[in-house]
Amino acid sequence: MSTRDEIESVEDNGVSLSMNPKKFILWLFIVSIVMIFVSLTSAYIVRQAEGNWKLFELPSIFLYSTIVLLMSSATMHWGYVNAKNDELQKLKIAIGSSLFLGILFLWMQMEGWKELVSNNIFFSFSNPSEAFLYVLTGLHAFHLVSGLIFIIIVLISSFKHNIHAKNLAQYEICLTYWHFLDGLWLYLYIFLMINR
Amino acid sequence: MATVDLQIHSHEVHAHDHHEHHEQSFIRKYIFSEDHKIIAKQFLISGMFWAILGGGMSMLFRLQLGFPDANLDWLKPLLGEWIENGKMNPEFYLALVTMHGTIMVFFVLTAGLSGTFSNFLIPLQIGARDMASGFLNMLSYWFFFASSVIMFVSIFIETGPASGGWVIYPPLSALPQAMSGSGLGMTLWLCSMSLFIVSSLLGSINYITTVINLRTKGMSFLRLPLTIWAFLITAIIGVLSFPVLFSAALLLIFDRSFGTSFYLSEIYIAGEALHNVGGSPVLFQHLFWFLGHPEVYIVLLPALGITSEIIATNSRKPIFGYKAMIGSILGIAFLSFIVWAHHMFVTGMNPFLGSIFMLLTLVIAVPSAVKAFNYIATLWRGNIVFTPAMLFSIGLVSYFISGGLTGLILGNAALDIQLHDTYFVVAHFHLVMGTASFFGMVAGIYHWFPKMFGRMMDARLGYIHFWFTFIGAYLVFFPMHYIGIAGFPRRYYSHTGFDAFSTFTDLNQFISVAAFLTFAVQFLFLFNFIYSIFKGRKASSNPWYSNTLEWTTPVNPGHGNWPGEVPTVYRWPYDYSKVGADDDFIPQNVPLSATLSSNLEHEKDLQKVEQIDISSPNAQ
Numbered sequence: 001m002s003t004r005d006e007i008e009s010v011e012d013n014g015v016s017l018s019m020n021p022k023k024f025i026l027w028l029f030i031v032s033i034v035m036i037f038v039s040l041t042s043a044y045i046v047r048q049a050e051g052n053w054k055l056f057e058l059p060s061i062f063l064y065s066t067i068v069l070l071m072s073s074a075t076m077h078w079g080y081v082n083a084k085n086d087e088l089q090k091l092k093i094a095i096g097s098s099l100f101l102g103i104l105f106l107w108m109q110m111e112g113w114k115e116l117v118s119n120n121i122f123f124s125f126s127n128p129s130e131a132f133l134y135v136l137t138g139l140h141a142f143h144l145v146s147g148l149i150f151i152i153i154v155l156i157s158s159f160k161h162n163i164h165a166k167n168l169a170q171y172e173i174c175l176t177y178w179h180f181l182d183g184l185w186l187y188l189y190i191f192l193m194i195n196r
Numbered sequence: 197m198a199t200v201d202l203q204i205h206s207h208e209v210h211a212h213d214h215h216e217h218h219e220q221s222f223i224r225k226y227i228f229s230e231d232h233k234i235i236a237k238q239f240l241i242s243g244m245f246w247a248i249l250g251g252g253m254s255m256l257f258r259l260q261l262g263f264p265d266a267n268l269d270w271l272k273p274l275l276g277e278w279i280e281n282g283k284m285n286p287e288f289y290l291a292l293v294t295m296h297g298t299i300m301v302f303f304v305l306t307a308g309l310s311g312t313f314s315n316f317l318i319p320l321q322i323g324a325r326d327m328a329s330g331f332l333n334m335l336s337y338w339f340f341f342a343s344s345v346i347m348f349v350s351i352f353i354e355t356g357p358a359s360g361g362w363v364i365y366p367p368l369s370a371l372p373q374a375m376s377g378s379g380l381g382m383t384l385w386l387c388s389m390s391l392f393i394v395s396s397l398l399g400s401i402n403y404i405t406t407v408i409n410l411r412t413k414g415m416s417f418l419r420l421p422l423t424i425w426a427f428l429i430t431a432i433i434g435v436l437s438f439p440v441l442f443s444a445a446l447l448l449i450f451d452r453s454f455g456t457s458f459y460l461s462e463i464y465i466a467g468e469a470l471h472n473v474g475g476s477p478v479l480f481q482h483l484f485w486f487l488g489h490p491e492v493y494i495v496l497l498p499a500l501g502i503t504s505e506i507i508a509t510n511s512r513k514p515i516f517g518y519k520a521m522i523g524s525i526l527g528i529a530f531l532s533f534i535v536w537a538h539h540m541f542v543t544g545m546n547p548f549l550g551s552i553f554m555l556l557t558l559v560i561a562v563p564s565a566v567k568a569f570n571y572i573a574t575l576w577r578g579n580i581v582f583t584p585a586m587l588f589s590i591g592l593v594s595y596f597i598s599g600g601l602t603g604l605i606l607g608n609a610a611l612d613i614q615l616h617d618t619y620f621v622v623a624h625f626h627l628v629m630g631t632a633s634f635f636g637m638v639a640g641i642y643h644w645f646p647k648m649f650g651r652m653m654d655a656r657l658g659y660i661h662f663w664f665t666f667i668g669a670y671l672v673f674f675p676m677h678y679i680g681i682a683g684f685p686r687r688y689y690s691h692t693g694f695d696a697f698s699t700f701t702d703l704n705q706f707i708s709v710a711a712f713l714t715f716a717v718q719f720l721f722l723f724n725f726i727y728s729i730f731k732g733r734k735a736s737s738n739p740w741y742s743n744t745l746e747w748t749t750p751v752n753p754g755h756g757n758w759p760g761e762v763p764t765v766y767r768w769p770y771d772y773s774k775v776g777a778d779d780d781f782i783p784q785n786v787p788l789s790a791t792l793s794s795n796l797e798h799e800k801d802l803q804k805v806e807q808i809d810i811s812s813p814n815a816q
Contacts, residue, residue: 035437
């Protein structure tokens with residue numbers, strides 16, 4: 001441990017430290033991601049109100065991908081319970097299955113885009129209503145990839161037995177981020193269903 | 197296995213911090229440094245580089261505006277093919293204006309100002325060893341650096357840098373056919389700004405986390421110096437508004453390169469219809485100004501925070517209305533998010549909507565006036581020490597008032613329709629946002645130079661710098677009001693083509709000459725800055741007799757800022773000239789029990805609590 005850390009760990013008992021700074025940083029990241037999607041969905045509504053808006057059906061697979069993503073959130077949470085109880089074998093299974101479900105979700109999104117393309121709904125050279133769908137789902141998928149990378153990192157630390165009842169911070173941060181990505185998709189899915 | 201692991205994990209967690217243990221190499225210490233003070237200096241030097249470049253560009257287009265008939269062949273060695281037959285290429289003029297705006301708003305007054313002073317002062321003034329995440333802080337600088345390199349490269353490409361104005365309205369910026377700058381130059385602009393947004397977000401997130409989580413013992417929110425309040429709120433505005441610029445830029449990138457039609461609709465170029473149908477250029481303006489307006493306060497608030505601190509210190513008086521100052525910062529920040537459409541009064545918006553935005557805009561005058569009043573009340577009957585930093589802070593107050601007043605005029609939808617996009621607007625924002633923030637930045641450099649470099653800047657050169665800059669900037673921007681009221685539009689390459697404006701030729705010449713002189717004086721400052729780093733008078737640890745915590749560190753604070761324990765805070769930062777005190781200042785780390793003669797009634801109660809704290813064995 002470096003001298004600076006030693007000094008800090010002594011001073012960490014001070015009153016002002018209200019929250020793990022890394023968790024706080026994550027929440028601020030989430031705020032900025034929220035702002036991206038808030039602005040894009042507002043732009044969507046504003047643009048829609050101007051008329052000349054093509055109507056089409058969302059790919060049916062999005063419903064199933066939503067369920068898959070919800071399941072991955074559940075397995076992540078199951079992992080958290082296991083980590084708290086020091087059930088490290090089950091923890092690995094939980095993280096592994098979350099990773100699998102996350103990748104499955106991405107694959108299903110791809111299938112959804114293929115379905116759109118086969119229905120002549122394109123990103124380029126198309127009505128903004130079509131392009132917006134790709135932007136919203138694509139940007140969410142991009143953030144989901146960052147979440148998957150995080151899950152892989154957590155999976156590696158679980159194999160090194162670095163996640164357990166007394167060392168939960170990293171897992172908790174990953175869990176919060178993953179739940180957020182899940183909630184974000186739910187918001188986008190419902191938003192797109194309502195404002196087609 | 198699990199049980200074994202429980203013992204070792206604490207080492208594992210800190211494994212990534214191990215490098216700080218060893219003597220650092222030059223590269224780790226000065227280049228890829230995670231120390232907030234080094235990162236602050238990196239931002240400062242980069243900001244100054246950009247300021248010279250951005251300022252230099254304004255000299256070139258002032259040359260064109262002031263002397264439209266002059267032969268500019270002598271600039272050929274510098275500008276090459278952009279000078280054609282002794283004249284500046286009109287598209288290059290537009291590129292200069294665009295780059296000047298982009299550089300000054302983002303690279304100088306956002307990165308150079310917030311990046312420098314938030315990084316430098318937040319840990320020092322709240323009593324923290326460093327930022328919450330040194331690594332993210334380092335990333336923030338290097339993202340800014342990468343963004344700077346791309347923007348710099350874009351200046352030298354053959355088709356010229358982005359030229360559609362710093363607001364990059366589509367369709368002008370979206371179609372490469374529209375102007376040469378909308379080709380590769382615009383692509384590089386968007387790449388650069390995307391990296392800039394990442395840098396700004398990383399920085400802001402770090403600032404907020406540090407202020408909220410890493411304050412030293414006793415440093416409650418109501419004991420924070422106003423600088424920290426300003427930096428905190430600035431960072432919050434940044435986290436909320438920069439992602440929106442990212443959205444706007446992302447859709448523009450798709451329109452430019454991927455054939456979508458978010459902002460483009462039914463455009464004919466050279467008789468041929470483009471494929472884009474259904475887009476809305478006004479949508480871009482909404483998204484852009486949702487960042488664009490808060491950005492104004494991202495630029496201004498840190499300068500106001502710095503000024504509050506400097507004025508209180510050098511008036512030897514407590515800041516007038518500490519809580520009102522915090523309230524007005526919060527008020528300005530809140531209002532900044534709901535006034536963006538006042539930039540768009542002429543887009544044909546619903547007049548009722550226009551009235552709402554007008555009302556909200558005019559409400560900003562209230563917190564702004566509170567701030568101006570509090571500055572003046574702090575100065576009033578103070579025991580003023582006229583250091584160069586103090587002069588620049590007073591200068592800021594002057595510019596803030598004179599520039600802010602025209603904001604009331606421009607905020608009126610009916611008046612704005614006449615004045616929109618004229619030099620009146622240019623005069624307004626250069627005074628209230630450009631010059632005022634620049635003065636705040638320079639004041640900050642003069643004031644915290646001793647803490648940054650352990651030496652003093654030369655005060656006499658500082659006075660010369662101040663008076664020439666103060667008078668010069670007024671001479672530059674004040675006449676622009678008249679030209680603007682007469683209807684002279686901004687961004688025009690030449691005014692000699694219109695009879696109505698030829699009467700302003702001499703006024704334009706006057707502005708240009710004043711601008712050249714003002715710009716030249718800045719080199720005096722630059723000389724003073726560089727000379728003082730190496731040869732300046734050695735500073736004492738508290739040269740301005742200030743109360744805040746950064747002055748309790750050694751003259752050259754090392755890694756971790758305080759060699760021993762971080763000081764505990766017992767009072768607010770503005771105990772200047774307190775009745776009954778031995779000195780005219782009481783630093784924040786002096787306990788109330790040490791200043792019995794000057795304690796006020798409510799402090800006597802606090803002091804009892806404080807003593808229990810100290811005497812109890814469980815006290816931290």
